[in-house]
Amino acid sequence: MSGHNESILREPLITGKNITYAQITDDILLPVENKPNRAWWIGFIIALCGATLWVVAVSYTFWFGIGSWGLNKTVGWAWDITGFVWWVGIGHAGTLISAVLLLFRQNWRNSINRSAEAMTIFAVICAATYVVSHMGRPWLAYWVLPLPNQFGSLWVNFNSPLVWDMFAISTYFSVSLLFWYTGLLPDIATIRDRAVGMRKKVYTVLSFGWAGNVKTWQRFEAVSLILAGISTPLVLSVHTIVSMDFATSVIPGWHTTIFPPYFVAGAIFSGFAMVLTLLLVARKVLGLENYITMFHIESMNKIIILTGSIVGVAYLTEFFIAWYSGSEYEQYAFINRSTGPYWWAYWMMMTCNVISPQLLWFKKIRTSIAATWILSIVVNIGMWFERFVIIVTSLHRDYLPSSWAMFYPTWVDVSVFVGSIGVFFTLFLLFLRVLPSIAIAEVKLLLKSASEQSKMELIKDGHLDKEQVAEYIESLDKFDSVKQEEYAKI
Amino acid sequence: MSNIKYILGSFGDPDEMMHGIDKLQENNIKIHDVYTPMPIHGIEAKLGVKRSRLDIAAFFFGITGTMTMLTGVYLATTVDWPINIGGKTHFALPDFIPITFELTILFCAFGLVGSYYASTHLFPGRAPRVMDLRATDDRFIIAIDAKQNTEHTKIDELLKGAGALEVKHNERKYISYE
Numbered sequence: 001m002s003g004h005n006e007s008i009l010r011e012p013l014i015t016g017k018n019i020t021y022a023q024i025t026d027d028i029l030l031p032v033e034n035k036p037n038r039a040w041w042i043g044f045i046i047a048l049c050g051a052t053l054w055v056v057a058v059s060y061t062f063w064f065g066i067g068s069w070g071l072n073k074t075v076g077w078a079w080d081i082t083g084f085v086w087w088v089g090i091g092h093a094g095t096l097i098s099a100v101l102l103l104f105r106q107n108w109r110n111s112i113n114r115s116a117e118a119m120t121i122f123a124v125i126c127a128a129t130y131v132v133s134h135m136g137r138p139w140l141a142y143w144v145l146p147l148p149n150q151f152g153s154l155w156v157n158f159n160s161p162l163v164w165d166m167f168a169i170s171t172y173f174s175v176s177l178l179f180w181y182t183g184l185l186p187d188i189a190t191i192r193d194r195a196v197g198m199r200k201k202v203y204t205v206l207s208f209g210w211a212g213n214v215k216t217w218q219r220f221e222a223v224s225l226i227l228a229g230i231s232t233p234l235v236l237s238v239h240t241i242v243s244m245d246f247a248t249s250v251i252p253g254w255h256t257t258i259f260p261p262y263f264v265a266g267a268i269f270s271g272f273a274m275v276l277t278l279l280l281v282a283r284k285v286l287g288l289e290n291y292i293t294m295f296h297i298e299s300m301n302k303i304i305i306l307t308g309s310i311v312g313v314a315y316l317t318e319f320f321i322a323w324y325s326g327s328e329y330e331q332y333a334f335i336n337r338s339t340g341p342y343w344w345a346y347w348m349m350m351t352c353n354v355i356s357p358q359l360l361w362f363k364k365i366r367t368s369i370a371a372t373w374i375l376s377i378v379v380n381i382g383m384w385f386e387r388f389v390i391i392v393t394s395l396h397r398d399y400l401p402s403s404w405a406m407f408y409p410t411w412v413d414v415s416v417f418v419g420s421i422g423v424f425f426t427l428f429l430l431f432l433r434v435l436p437s438i439a440i441a442e443v444k445l446l447l448k449s450a451s452e453q454s455k456m457e458l459i460k461d462g463h464l465d466k467e468q469v470a471e472y473i474e475s476l477d478k479f480d481s482v483k484q485e486e487y488a489k490i
Numbered sequence: 491m492s493n494i495k496y497i498l499g500s501f502g503d504p505d506e507m508m509h510g511i512d513k514l515q516e517n518n519i520k521i522h523d524v525y526t527p528m529p530i531h532g533i534e535a536k537l538g539v540k541r542s543r544l545d546i547a548a549f550f551f552g553i554t555g556t557m558t559m560l561t562g563v564y565l566a567t568t569v570d571w572p573i574n575i576g577g578k579t580h581f582a583l584p585d586f587i588p589i590t591f592e593l594t595i596l597f598c599a600f601g602l603v604g605s606y607y608a609s610t611h612l613f614p615g616r617a618p619r620v621m622d623l624r625a626t627d628d629r630f631i632i633a634i635d636a637k638q639n640t641e642h643t644k645i646d647e648l649l650k651g652a653g654a655l656e657v658k659h660n661e662r663k664y665i666s667y668e
Contacts, residue, residue: 021502021527021628146566155566159575159585167592175599182603185612190527190626192618193666208607209616212625215539216610217529222542223606227599230552234595241588441528448504 005449008464008472012452013108014443015481016290019453021444024291025190028438031286032191036433039285044429050422057415058133066136068412074405075395079413080134081245082387083420086270087127088169088242089263089383092235093271094120095176098183099231102224107450108299110442111291114187115282116275117180118435122427123274124173126420131169133416161244168241175234179227182220185210186441239267246390253333253394256321262314266383269307269353272300273379278428280373282437289481291438294367298478301366304357304379311386312354329399337393341406345389352382367478452482459490496522497642498622498658499632499649504530506653507630511536513648514634519641522633525625544605551601552594559593560586620666622658629655 014024036044061068071078094116101109132138144166146156156163189210192203210216243263246254276297283292322334338346356378360366365375397404431437448454459469476482501507504526514521515536524533567573568580607613625631634645636659646657 025527025627146562152571153566155571158563158567158589159582164588164592167589171592171596175595178599178603182606186527186626189618193620193623193626204618205615207618208612208614209618210612210626211619211621212525212527213523214526214533214537216612217526218534218539219542219544219606219610221529222544223602226545226548226602230548230595230598233591237588237591237595244588444528 005454005458008455008458008468010450011293011295011472011475012450012455012482013111013293013295013446014290014451014453015293015479017453017486019290019447019451021447024444024447025194025440027288027290028436028440028443029191029194031432032434032436033194037285040429040433043425047422047425047429050419051426052419052422053415054129054419054423057412057419058129060412061133061416062138066134068410070407070409070413072405072407074398074403075392075407077395078392078407079388079409079417080130082384082391083417084127084130084134085242085263085387086384087123087130087420087424089239089267089270089387090274090380091120091123091127091172091176091271092239092264092267093275094118094123095172095179095231095235096268096271097275098179099228099235102228103232107446108296110446111288111438112275112279112296112300113442114180114183114435114439115279115431115437116271117176117183118431118437119275119278119428120176120271121173121180122424122431124169124176125427126424128169128173129420129423130416131166161241161248164241165245168238172234172238175227175231179224179231182223182227183439183442184435186212186220187436187439190440191436236264239264251394252327252329253337253390256318258314258317258321262311262318265307265310265314266353266386269304269311269357270380270383272304272307273376273383276300276304276372276376277380280369280376282432286432286437288438291443293481294479297369297372298366301360301372304376305360305366308353308357308379315350315354332397333394336397337389340393340397342389342393342396345385346393349382349385349389352378353386356382363478369480452476456486456490459487492636492642492659493661494636494642494659495663496621496660497634497636497639497645497649498660499634499645499652499654500622500624500656500658501630501632501653502628502655503653504528504630507632508533508536510632510649510652510654513652514632514645517644517648519634519639519645519648522635525621525631525633527626527628527630530630544602544609547605548598548602551605552598554601555594555597556590558597559590563589618666619664621660621664623665 031040069078069080071080094113097109097116098113101113132141135141144156144163146158185208188203188207189212192200192207195203240260240263243259247256247259249255279292280297283289319334319338322330325331336342356375359371359375365371392407396406455472458464459472473484473487476484476487499507499510501510507524507526508530511521511524511533521537524530524537526533563586564581567582572580620626621633622629622631632649632654636642639645642659649657
């Protein structure tokens with residue numbers, strides 16, 4: 001904290017002038033302590049319409065059964081599992097930011113971890129709803145648990161990846177929730193100590209009596225670190241196990257050993273894209289430009305290039321191995337994928353996931369908010385198509401040409417998917433209104449060391465290498481929240 | 491004897507607060523506790539807060555999870571209802587590694603967070619023991635028990651000298667109690 005300063009070469013994590021601890025609290029709690037603005041209401045009403053559509057479509061499924069979906073004898077798994085894997089994948093960025101980046105001491109995580117973790121939780125909720133609605137008889141959902149019963153006891157099949165998946169997803173959800181809520185306690189206490197009346201009562205209960213004394217903070221940090229340590233292998237295991245739903249089967253196009261790392265990279269890729277989609281809008285609407293800076297956006301874009309390229313290499317490796325294996329069924333599955341009736345889905349996936357993210361190598365593009373936002377949505381579309389391609393194109397032409405078929409979604413399939421996006425946004429928008437969207441305490445930690453104003457002080461003091469200062473000022477060019485004129489004066 | 495129970499030194503800067511702690515300790519004034527809006531590193535050593543043993547607890551909770559799953563799966567697949575799957579062993583360990591890992595993490599996380607809440611007395615609905623409402627916002631509060639340390643003017647001077655923006659003499663311990 002004291003004694004030494006951060007290198008001037010590091011770009012600031014908080015920009016703006018006259019930022020104080022009180023200012024940080026005020027800025028971040030602005031949406032929580034005030035009535036929502038028009039942009040929030042418009043977004044919320046649209047999201048709520050989507051959520052209503054979801055309720056209608058899922059109720060319809062429960063009433064009439066899975067037959068209301070477009071599945072047929074050949075393609076027995078389609079938009080349902082596509083949506084499930086897509087949502088689970090999106091969830092991965094939150095844990096990556098909160099756990100992996102904590103272990104690597106990446107301080108830029110501090111201002112994006114809270115909303116990314118919330119996103120994880122909401123995405124996993126959306127994923128879980130797919131599982132439950134696919135059961136057909138959701139009131140028997142507890143049958144997936146290894147509970148003693150009066151059929152024997154007849155146990156679940158512990159050898160099945162679907163059972164592993166149940167363990168993985170439920171562990172992932174509950175551990176993410178613990179991590180998120182424990183991190184929220186100090187910030188809820190901040191809201192509590194500023195509130196009056198009923199609000200104060202509610203936030204008092206939610207704050208668990210947090211007071212911020214030395215021992216609690218010290219243990220808090222220990223808990224965060226251990227949770228980060230166990231969440232890191234957890235997040236890798238979750239998508240590994242999701243990929244095993246496919247990889248342990250004997251369907252050509254599915255039973256490949258490359259699936260676990262390829263799915264994990266894809267999950268992080270799509271998760272960061274969703275974080276960008278949400279945060280670029282949130283930072284503008286909530287006025288958080290000083291806390292979610294261009295440095296954060298650029299860093300996330302760099303992770304997107306990396307994971308997008310890993311995914312690209314995986315696509316090519318799959319193709320190569322299909323040829324190299326000499327298995328004609330495997331070869332056919334891949335040739336059919338890229339040139340068969342679903343060629344458009346395959347090339348949609350290739351374009352959105354492999355080709356267009358390469359544009360982020362250009363600094364102009366990865367530091368442009370509009371371009372980043374569009375590319376993040378393109379990645380989300382591409383990642384949905386990836387799952388669709390893996391699932392439907394592998395199934396639709398099986399060993400018997402007489403049973404070859406195409407998959408056509410019904411209005412229920414489409415509504416469950418579109419509706420789940422509505423559910424996700426409804427939850428996210430409610431979160432922005434009732435809880436701080438940025439970890440207040442963690443951002444305060446950065447104020448004295450990594451903020452633009454503290455670095456400005458250092459420059460004014462002199463004693464710094466002139467070249468390094470010049471490089472630092474040049475790096476501020478891309479920030480939309482920094483005024484270069486201020487530096488011209490020095 | 492006055493009715494003052496606690497003297498609070500309210501600092502606007504964590505480094506000045508650390509300086510204040512040093513000053514008080516040099517003068518043998520015992521600090522009751524320190525309340526801050528964010529974690530301050532190095533403060534626990536000054537106040538003699540012992541090293542956390544939560545990591546040890548987490549390890550044992552994790553091991554409990556591992557054992558629970560292995561035992562449970564053994565009982566289900568080998569003792570209670572063995573199924574012959576192509577003549578393979580009933581207790582097919584590699585198949586059970588993913589779920590054993592998941593249960594290890596689950597037990598570890600819940601045990602760890604549960605122990606943390608228990609040891610720092612955090613639970614839903616607990617009345618917050620707040621001495622200064624700004625301690626969760628922008629102030630770093632050093633609390634000194636006024637009954638034990640009777641040289642109040644000296645304490646005030648030390649706190650002011652270290653850079654305290656405000657020194658409060660509270661007649662109640664926790665202002666958050668109604």
